[in-house]
Amino acid sequence: MSQQRHNQNRTAIVYFGPTRQEYLDLVQADDHHHAYLKYIQVPLQAQLTRDKHKPECSDLSRYTVHSQRERRVKGWQGEIETLPICRVKCCACKAVFTVLPSFIPRYRRHDTDCLGKLLEMNLGMGLTQRETATIYEWVNPETGWHPGWIWQLIQWLGLSMPVALLLVRLGLLPPSMSSVMRSFPN
Numbered sequence: 661m662s663q664q665r666h667n668q669n670r671t672a673i674v675y676f677g678p679t680r681q682e683y684l685d686l687v688q689a690d691d692h693h694h695a696y697l698k699y700i701q702v703p704l705q706a707q708l709t710r711d712k713h714k715p716e717c718s719d720l721s722r723y724t725v726h727s728q729r730e731r732r733v734k735g736w737q738g739e740i741e742t743l744p745i746c747r748v749k750c751c752a753c754k755a756v757f758t759v760l761p762s763f764i765p766r767y768r769r770h771d772t773d774c775l776g777k778l779l780e781m782n783l784g785m786g787l788t789q790r791e792t793a794t795i796y797e798w799v800n801p802e803t804g805w806h807p808g809w810i811w812q813l814i815q816w817l818g819l820s821m822p823v824a825l826l827l828v829r830l831g832l833l834p835p836s837m838s839s840v841m842r843s844f845p846n
Contacts, residue, residue: 670755672707674700675762680743683761687744693725696746700759704748708757717753724749726756733764736774780832 676683676699686696705721713720726749730742743764749756763772781792 670708670712670757671760671766672700672704672757673760673762673766674703680741680761680763683763684743687728687746693746697723697725697748700748704757704759708750712757713750713755714753717750717755719752720750722751723757724751731764732769733771734769734774735771736777741771 676686686699687693689695701721701723704723708720710717710720726747728744728746731745732740732742734740743761745764746759747756748759760766765772765775768775778792781787
């Protein structure tokens, strides 16, 4: 009987600068990814701890580009952009890691700008999922959005980050504990 494969979270999220072009300049440079590898070394060493490598790994500081694939992401206006995503391999243990730019969330089809606007409408402005989906559909009518998708987005984000911290990152004040307690029935 074959042993079942155990998938691990082997993803690193790296900030490449305020614009997508800075990321694309590094990834698409004609220097065999030397500038890209030099840029990501420190973030990878900070994020890819020993438990994400194979147990026999002896050097967590050396990586090489293993492959590159394309990922399609949708923006707020419905525009679809195809972006290259690099996968790097540890030179010591041969574990492969995906390196995502900070504007592409894991397992999502939309960029962070679009997701941020949807969450701000829903969490910050107090709109319901149905109202948020309706507004998004006005902006982008061919998409066919439904409230359930926004609810799934909020659940996904809630598992990743506490809502109070999310509101602070959006520049909004989380509700005080006394106002939360007053909203519960006696």
